[in-house]
Amino acid sequence: MWEQVSSLADELRDRSILDLFAQDPDRFSRFSVRADDLLFDFSKTSIDQQVLTALIALTEAVDLPAKRAAMFTGEKINETEGRAVLHTALRNLDGTPVMVDGHDVMPEVLDTLDRMEAFATALRDGSFTGQGGAITDVVNIGIGGSDLGPVMANLALAPYCDGPRVHFVSNVDGAHVHDVLAGLNPETTLVIVASKTLTTIETMTNAETARKWMAAKVSDTGAQFAALSSNAAGAAEWGIAPDRVFGFQDWVGGRYSMWGPIGLPIMIAVGPENFRAFLSGAQAMDKHFRDAPVEENLPVLLALVGIWHNQGLGHATRAVLPYEQRLLRLPAYLQQLEMESNGKRVSMDGGPLPVDSGPIVWGEPGTNGQHAFYQLIHQGTRIVPCEFMAGIEGHEPDLAHQHDLLLANCLAQSEALLTGRSLEEATGLMEQAGFEGDELARQAAHRVFPGNRPSTTLLYPKLTPFVLGQIVALYEHRVFVEGVVLGINSFDQWGVELGKELAKTLTPILAGEQGTEGKDGSTAGLIAAIRAGT
Ligand code: F6P
Numbered sequence: 001m002w003e004q005v006s007s008l009a010d011e012l013r014d015r016s017i018l019d020l021f022a023q024d025p026d027r028f029s030r031f032s033v034r035a036d037d038l039l040f041d042f043s044k045t046s047i048d049q050q051v052l053t054a055l056i057a058l059t060e061a062v063d064l065p066a067k068r069a070a071m072f073t074g075e076k077i078n079e080t081e082g083r084a085v086l087h088t089a090l091r092n093l094d095g096t097p098v099m100v101d102g103h104d105v106m107p108e109v110l111d112t113l114d115r116m117e118a119f120a121t122a123l124r125d126g127s128f129t130g131q132g133g134a135i136t137d138v139v140n141i142g143i144g145g146s147d148l149g150p151v152m153a154n155l156a157l158a159p160y161c162d163g164p165r166v167h168f169v170s171n172v173d174g175a176h177v178h179d180v181l182a183g184l185n186p187e188t189t190l191v192i193v194a195s196k197t198l199t200t201i202e203t204m205t206n207a208e209t210a211r212k213w214m215a216a217k218v219s220d221t222g223a224q225f226a227a228l229s230s231n232a233a234g235a236a237e238w239g240i241a242p243d244r245v246f247g248f249q250d251w252v253g254g255r256y257s258m259w260g261p262i263g264l265p266i267m268i269a270v271g272p273e274n275f276r277a278f279l280s281g282a283q284a285m286d287k288h289f290r291d292a293p294v295e296e297n298l299p300v301l302l303a304l305v306g307i308w309h310n311q312g313l314g315h316a317t318r319a320v321l322p323y324e325q326r327l328l329r330l331p332a333y334l335q336q337l338e339m340e341s342n343g344k345r346v347s348m349d350g351g352p353l354p355v356d357s358g359p360i361v362w363g364e365p366g367t368n369g370q371h372a373f374y375q376l377i378h379q380g381t382r383i384v385p386c387e388f389m390a391g392i393e394g395h396e397p398d399l400a401h402q403h404d405l406l407l408a409n410c411l412a413q414s415e416a417l418l419t420g421r422s423l424e425e426a427t428g429l430m431e432q433a434g435f436e437g438d439e440l441a442r443q444a445a446h447r448v449f450p451g452n453r454p455s456t457t458l459l460y461p462k463l464t465p466f467v468l469g470q471i472v473a474l475y476e477h478r479v480f481v482e483g484v485v486l487g488i489n490s491f492d493q494w495g496v497e498l499g500k501e502l503a504k505t506l507t508p509i510l511a512g513e514q515g516t517e518g519k520d521g522s523t524a525g526l527i528a529a530i531r532a533g534t
Pocket of ligand 1: 197
């Protein structure tokens with residue numbers, strides 16, 4: 001199935017993207033697509049109609065429409081865990097039935113959403129109180145999928161945050177919980193333990209620390225705790241009353257979970273109405289993904305561009321570059337979404353993947369990244385496909401001139417990557433600067449930009465809750481399409497387990513309760529150095 005894409009990649013590896021524009025004046029409209037008010041431009045890549053047809057053939061070979069339908073209708077597509085994959089049900093605000101094992105899950109989903117809204121409203125209007133009165137601060141303790149989404153969204157939606165202050169603790173490093181709790185008043189703080197399983201060592205350790213911190217001042221700590229978890233029995237053991245436990249089913253994967261109870265810290269910060277708008281944006285993208293023909297389907301095209309760059313041309317990494325300071329944590333969020341989902345070396349049947357697994361995702365907001373790592377993107381020896389994104393409008397009308405500057409920088413970067421600067425141009429510039437002879441050649445060489453480096457741009461009107469929902473759902477579906485084409489299970493994460501198991505064996509060794517027998521030489525050496533304090 002990969003032959004055609006591979007042979008096109010070999011043939012077209014060095015083709016000029018600028019020539020493609022010269023040959024086709026309509027290239028921008030032909031290789032850009034809209035979904036509602038999002039615009040995705042992939043004309044600054046080496047994809048032409050022939051490549052696109054070959055990429056679309058990949059989706060046909062795996063029967064993408066059937067796989068997509070299987071996800072939306074609750075089939076157990078997470079085969080290694082025997083689970084359905086239904087985060088889309090969490091934003092199915094119409095409540096149309098979604099069946100799992102012959103049972104409609106929507107009444108429970110909508111009931112939980114109502115309960116979340118009632119609780120968030122009570123926190124926001126001060127009717128839910130702690131020992132010291134209205135809640136001023138909320139501390140969400142979770143990690144991975146129980147942290148990254150809400151952290152990312154609360155930063156992204158800062159202009160809408162008008163509820164209690166929401167803080168996040170994730171790392172087992174005591175410095176994290178210490179620094180977050182320092183300065184908070186336990187009597188007016190609510191702690192949310194966000195863990196699908198309530199067994200994650202980092203989260204449970206931090207929650208215990210927070211409970212002790214609160215117990216020093218608050219007589220009934222359970223009354224100022226809430227839990228977001230599938231493990232109702234575990235929450236009860238923590239003394240958290242059932243009305244403050246918000247559950248979800250095993251068909252919600254950790255990294256896909258912020259649309260339901262794991263999103264409570266978002267709802268507390270921005271309010272139920274804005275949270276519903278966030279869900280609506282995602283729901284709009286779900287509809288587009290289900291209904292739009294493949295040539296106009298934004299998640300499918302975004303996935304295929306990534307596949308062309310990674311599995312086709314062999315560019316192992318992908319930079320995500322939001323020109324939106326408030327999307328500061330989007331790259332980290334997408335790292336988990338993409339790399340925990342598609343960072344796998346075997347296909348669904350356990351056999352080796354015929355091509356590389358999903359890409360290495362990294363990035364930072366522009367313009368900051370420009371002053372850090374863009375040097376390598378422009379002039380390094382490796383090609384890094386870049387995904388730019390930007391809002392046409394900012395939230396600060398009085399700072400519109402800064403927003404214009406931001407957009408100019410975003411466009412300048414993708415233009416520079418495409419057009420580059422030739423040796424001739426660089427030589428001319430250096431001549432003007434007064435260089436000649438060998439020194440002219442040497443100075444000019446450093447100022448050459450090879451260009452022809454691929455990038456895509458996602459434009460959105462303004463970073464509202466609705467738009468954020470659209471963008472995140474777009475990336476979720478992109479990861480899904482990529483996983484289907486690669487033939488892997490995007491919804492398990494066995495690769496994180498071994499390290500967790502070994503950490504358990506190392507804890508008593510570090511505490512000096514056990515010896516290092518059976519450990520490799522390096523690990524034993526490091527343990528000895530830690531014990532010796534050097
Ligand atoms: O790191 C593995 C993982 O299972 C993630 O997939 C998940 O998001 C995270 O741990 C947290 O899990 P939990 O919500 O059960 O604490």
